[in-house]
Amino acid sequence: MLSSSNKIKARTLNVSGPLDVYEVLPTDLSANYPLRNAHSSIVCKGLSGTNPLEYQVKVSSYANNASLLQADGVYVLKSHMIARNLEDTLPMLNYEVDHVMLVNTSKDVQDSLADKTAVTGLGLITKRHTIQEEAFDKPTVVAVVEHSNYNNAEMVIFKVAYYIRPVQNLLLIQPLFQVNREAVVNGYIVDYDPDNNCFIVDVTGINLTNGRETDKLSSPAVKSEDTILTPAGRA
Structure with a gap:
């Protein structure tokens, strides 16, 4: 749910962990620091630990050319999540440009990324x-x-x-x-x-x-059809 009320308090969900970027989206280069978007996924084994799946997310930041994410790179990112509880809306991870670390390439990652977020x-x-x-x-x-x-x-x-x-x-x-x-x-x-x-x-x-809390507030993620979007998504 959405609201523009000034009474609503920001309660941030911070997310950190390794993400395998499998697609970099086109960017409007007219701005000095344009919004850069890419697709990745959060990898999970499921509550039982026996149902590995990937959940597609969009990762975004206002970054310059020196701090761009590359497709097929595995990065450790520190970000905050906005995950509207809507079936057809991707969760967003707005990451901090100064805290990005390239770990490896997708094909060379040996360990599982499942349950590491x-x-x-x-x-x-x-x-x-x-x-x-x-x-x-x-x-x-x-x-x-x-x-x-x-x-x-x-x-x-x-x-x-x-x-x-x-x-x-x-x-x-x-x-x-x-x-x-x-x-x-x-x-x-x-x-x-x-x-x-x-x-x-x-x-x-x-x-x-x-x-x-005395005033109760009123009140997102899309599961990918493909459960092996990235090589590093293996559980």
Whole structure:
């Protein structure tokens, strides 16, 4: 959902990790620092760890010629995500030009890129429920968190599902995930929910801000048909 209300607080979802760029898009070169766009993908093994898929994303930045991404290059990027929860809209990663590192070429990457995309995001918890996963004896807490950020002058609000599994180091933090609570959540993108058009994050930690949010906000990702878009997408 979108809103231009000045009352909406920016709650950024920061993303970092290796991305295999498989297509560089045409650029309007009339500006000194034009917006540069490319296509890549976030690679996941799925919640069960047995369902490897790639999810197409657009990576963008205002970059000069010296800092251009190249097709078939694997880069470590630091970016913030705007992922509208719409079926036909690609998630965007707006990356920081000064923190780009070329790691290798696509064909020469030896390790899997699956489940290597880390997130740290300030968000508002809007929903909470539990599920029972076969791999665990105790329930997993699922928290739906709203993030928000500006795309040019437009504020975009989107949701991400965070899974807090009942492993030893996370059991004690499960109760911290409560509706209307603001928190900074850490984890890794491991799957995508096609029913709600949102990424799924396996949580590794949480830091609370002060108390609960009194004004509840109202409130993206496209799965590629091809699950082997890039050589480095292998799981």
